[in-house]
Amino acid sequence: MMNKLKVGVIGCGSIAKYRHLPEYAQNQQTEIAAVCDIVKERVDAFAEQYGAKAYTSYEELLADPAIDAVSVCTPNYLHAPVSIAALQAGKHVLCEKPMATSKEEAEAMVAAAEASGKKLMIAHNQRFVPSHQKARQLIESGKLGKIYSFRTAFGHGGPEGWSVDGAESWFFKKEQAFIGAMGDLGVHKTDLLRFILGEEFVEVGAFVETSAKKSADVDDTAVCVLKSESGIIGTLAASWSYVSKEDNSTIIYAENGIVRLEDDPVNSVIIQYKSGEVVKYELGGIQTNEAGGQTNTQVIDRFVQSIVENAEPAVSGTEGMKSLQVVLAALESQATKTIVKI
Incomplete structure (x- = not known):
């Protein structure tokens, strides 16, 4: 031993x-x-x-x-x-x-x-969530054919319910947090999408706003449009303004069907094939900050x-950096009002 x-x-x-x-x-x-x-x-x-x-x-x-x-x-x-x-x-x-x-x-x-x-x-x-592992395997296998588009969201009511310091949390302070919901939640999704799609993003357009947290000097609601190297386009939303229920879902639109991840309370993966066949997987839920969300x-x-x-x-520094770069590009897009190339 x-x-x-x-x-x-x-x-x-x-x-x-x-x-x-x-x-x-x-x-x-x-x-x-x-x-x-x-x-x-x-x-x-x-x-x-x-x-x-x-x-x-x-x-x-x-x-x-x-x-x-x-x-x-x-x-x-x-x-x-x-x-x-x-x-x-x-x-x-x-x-x-x-x-x-x-x-x-x-x-x-x-x-x-x-x-x-x-x-x-x-x-x-997010890479280790069973539904996300399954989605990566599905896409890698080629069973879904060409991937066209996606939409992903990660939002909840904000860190004040989670952070040890509540409404006084560093999460809301730009000099300590640097970035708000996009850094807290958005970067999880840029990493997840890179992992699932097996591709890098090359262009980003974004609206990154502070609309829900009046006292915050960081973003709390962001919507981004992302384009991958093979031309897959989709949206990513990251928000602290989803007041009543957390959203942590991802939907992949492909040639042979649609894959819904964490979009249903019971079935963490639902595949709706073009043929009409629907396949559901109950793989155990994603971790949440809500009561009882203490899964490993x-x-x-x-x-x-x-x-x-x-x-x-499993997630190297280089991988983390590539996922961060998409978020930095979103901030740059908001600041310059242009589509930013990565």
């Missing part, structure tokens, strides 16, 4: 509380050795709960040679600096999305991972597996 990987979690907000910490605790190959947060009471409570050492300075945590790997669960503007410092300190890094606030930052993270020889994985959990996202397990097996992480 190998020694357990000693992990540290930097940033003890909701994503750490509901995803990273419980999933490390469930993983047989890891031990939560350290937790870090600038709020002392918060970090002390998690340290006690998980039998870990508490830090209020991430630099001090990274100076501990016993720590093998860290999760970076800080506000967005700290993702790159903390991840780079961790890689330089010889730690493997799992970084929350969006991985960075610019292409330059993302490139610096990828370079730091290469220089250190350590793993860098970005926590894009597989992100931690895949990260740990990449370290233990010395394999390429």
Whole structure:
């Protein structure tokens, strides 16, 4: 039996509380050795709960040679600096999305991972959802024929119900978040679409607005039109203005049928073939922030597996960067009122 990987979690907000910490605790190959947060009471409570050492300075945590790997669960503007410092300190890094606030930052993270020889994985959990895996297989198999179009949405009532700081959350503050719903939710979908379609996006047009959250200085409602390298076109909506129910659905329109993902409460995949045949798969739901949405996202397990097996992480830094670039292009499109080429 190998020694357990000693992990540290930097940033003890909701994503750490509901995803990273419980999933490390469930993983047989890891031990939560350290937790870090600038709020002392918060970090002390998690340290006690998980039998870990508490830090209020991430630099001090990274100076501990016993720590093998860290999760970076800080506000967005700290993702790159903390991840780079961790890689330089010889730690493997799992970084929350969006991985960075610019292409330059993302490139610096990828370079730091290469220089250190350590793993860098970005926590894009949508790839691991069973319905999404199924859709990728369907498209790869060629059974659907040519893919023409898609529409995808990720929206809910906003982070105030989820974030540990409620309405005062960093999610609403541009200097900490850099980007709003597009970074919180939209980047999940740019990553998912790249994964499902197996193609890169080459052009983006977008309207990125703040319409629902009056006090926010970041976007809360965005609609983008995306075009892939083979000419597949579709829409992506990311919003904190879907007040009564979360929407996390994707629909693919193809030559031989239509595939509906997470669009039905029971059947996570529904394929409506041109022939009239309808095939339904009940594959278990997608993770939600709503009560009872505590399913394992597989992100931690895949990260740990990449370290233990010395394999390429399931979502590498380069993959994370490509998904971020689509979002950055959407912001540029909004600012310039032009279609932006990637």
